Amino acid sequence: MKTxxxxxxxxxxxxxxxxxKIDGKIFCTKCLELNFPTEESVTGKKVEKLKDPTVxxxxxxxxxxxxxxxxxxxxxxxxxxxxxxxxxxxxxxxGFFATIILIVIFSFFWNWKYYQAYKDxxxxxxxxxxxxxSDANTLMKKVADNVPEVEEFNTLSSFFxxxxxxxxDKSTQALAELNKCKDKLPEDxxxxxxxxxAKCNSCFDNRDYNGxxxxxxxxxxxxxxxxxxxxxxxxxxxxxxxTEGHYxxxxxxxxxxxxxxxIDNTSKDMKxxxxxxxxxxxxxxxxxxxxxxxxxxRGWVVN
Amino acid sequence: MFFIPGVLISxxxxxxxxxxEFAHMLFCKIxxxxxxxxxxxxxxxxxxxxxxxxxxxFTSTFLISMGPFIVNTILCLLICLPxxxxxxxxxxxxxxxxxxxxxxxxxxxxxxxxxxxxxxVFVQAKQxxxxxxxxxxxxxxxxxxxxxxxxxxxxxxxxxxxxAIGIGVxxxxxx
Numbered sequence: 449m450k451t452x453x454x455x456x457x458x459x460x461x462x463x464x465x466x467x468x469k470i471d472g473k474i475f476c477t478k479c480l481e482l483n484f485p486t487e488e489s490v491t492g493k494k495v496e497k498l499k500d501p502t503v504x505x506x507x508x509x510x511x512x513x514x515x516x517x518x519x520x521x522x523x524x525x526x527x528x529x530x531x532x533x534x535x536x537x538x539x540x541x542x543g544f545f546a547t548i549i550l551i552v553i554f555s556f557f558w559n560w561k562y563y564q565a566y567k568d569x570x571x572x573x574x575x576x577x578x579x580x581x582s583d584a585n586t587l588m589k590k591v592a593d594n595v596p597e598v599e600e601f602n603t604l605s606s607f608f609x610x611x612x613x614x615x616x617d618k619s620t621q622a623l624a625e626l627n628k629c630k631d632k633l634p635e636d637x638x639x640x641x642x643x644x645x646a647k648c649n650s651c652f653d654n655r656d657y658n659g660x661x662x663x664x665x666x667x668x669x670x671x672x673x674x675x676x677x678x679x680x681x682x683x684x685x686x687x688x689x690x691t692e693g694h695y696x697x698x699x700x701x702x703x704x705x706x707x708x709x710x711i712d713n714t715s716k717d718m719k720x721x722x723x724x725x726x727x728x729x730x731x732x733x734x735x736x737x738x739x740x741x742x743x744x745x746r747g748w749v750v751n
Numbered sequence: 752m753f754f755i756p757g758v759l760i761s762x763x764x765x766x767x768x769x770x771x772e773f774a775h776m777l778f779c780k781i782x783x784x785x786x787x788x789x790x791x792x793x794x795x796x797x798x799x800x801x802x803x804x805x806x807x808x809f810t811s812t813f814l815i816s817m818g819p820f821i822v823n824t825i826l827c828l829l830i831c832l833p834x835x836x837x838x839x840x841x842x843x844x845x846x847x848x849x850x851x852x853x854x855x856x857x858x859x860x861x862x863x864x865x866x867x868x869x870x871x872v873f874v875q876a877k878q879x880x881x882x883x884x885x886x887x888x889x890x891x892x893x894x895x896x897x898x899x900x901x902x903x904x905x906x907x908x909x910x911x912x913x914x915a916i917g918i919g920v921x922x923x924x925x926x
Contacts (some may be wrong), residue, residue: 506787506891519787522787532785532787535785535789537773537776541769544766544769548830548854551830552829552830552833556833558834559833559846559848561832562837562840562841562843563836565841566836566925595841597843598841751907
């Protein structure tokens with residue numbers, strides 16, 4: 449331990465570590481308290497804490513008058529230096545981080561199904577917009593299975609399935625699926641229109657042609673600007689004409705067909721549909737869409 | 752703007768303070784800078800600290816000071832990401848998701864370095880910029896932003912940052 453002299457009391461054996469240098473003058477602890485009793489009394493003065501280079505700043509070990517090496521001007525003994533240089537994270541900090549990492553990994557696995565569902569949902573909507581209803585239906589079913597706790601996806605799965613079945617002419621099954629969505633989807637899903645459309649097709653499949661006419665008229669009253677709705681009414685009258693042979697049904701069928709053509713006489717799907725209705729009126733033979741396509745793969749023409 | 756004492760915020764977001772000090776300590780170890788004392792969390796102001804030797808190497812000073820910005824931000828995102836989808840997209844209120852969001856946002860809230868950290872960078876950047884050190888030059892706007900951010904802490908800027916990283920970034924990814 450090294451000592452110094454107090455500039456105030458003249459004591460020559462003041463341990464350096466207990467002294468302070470103020471404006472270039474060294475003071476022992478006693479004189480410091482006497483001359484500078486408050487913090488304000490040192491304001492504006494240069495205050496330095498002197499360091500004894502022979503005493504470790506960390507453990508206060510006295511190196512018997514021999515200077516110690518220093519880190520950032522702080523004298524340090526060999527043991528403290530080793531300890532400081534090898535300072536590592538405490539076990540509780542390591543445990544804290546291990547726990548966080550475990551929670552993150554667990555959460556990723558736990559929540560993975562939601563990310564998968566999000567991916568499938570995006571793909572299902574894309575497929576639906578492209579008119580690939582079968583793919584959309586499969587993907588939406590996966591979403592509903594992955595996240596059964598969200599009722600909305602079960603409804604959407606039924607909706608997609610209903611549309612898919614409608615396009616495959618499986619109207620009775622489509623009706624069952626679409627009925628599950630009733631009052632559960634927003635208006636822009638046109639669920640009531642689709643249910644009525646399914647009922648139309650279901651009546652046709654069951655050869656209930658009066659029912660077919662009733663439901664197709666319901667569809668038409670919902671929106672008279674759709675060519676398909678007029679064509680469905682024409683198709684129903686054509687069926688009644690084919691089975692009962694009343695001339696009035698033929699006239700009504702032809703009138704509805706003209707109305708449909710005035711709205712859309714260009715799209716291939718509608719032209720194919722008109723061709724089937726014209727065949728039915730001409731031949732009084734009721735063929736399903738599939739049977740007609742089989743019999744007349746290139747359509748039907750009379751001269 | 753309502754005022755909540757900093758100590759209460761520190762207690763409520765203690766994981767962020769631990770990670771903040773951990774990040775300082777981590778970069779001290781990576782850059783082989785001696786650490787004299789470290790406190791990962793305490794009830795007080797500051798909530799934690801790392802006292803390390805001075806270094807003349809600007810890269811080390813920069814990394815040690817900015818360490819929490821890097822580590823806390825990444826951890827905030829990683830923790831909130833799994834919780835985002837069930838809560839925000841599927842409206843599922845699972846306790847684990849809310850726990851993760853609290854943990855992630857707490858950590859994100861303490862990502863921004865303190866004024867002391869910014870000052871350490873600024874002092875050395877002034878000297879190094881004169882020698883054409885690119886990192887030192889680039890650090891000036893960053894330091895300025897840190898000072899501004901720390902003023903805005905009064906207006907809950909730290910919470911906004913945590914929410915922006917924990918919820919805003921996943922929203923952008925899955926929009």
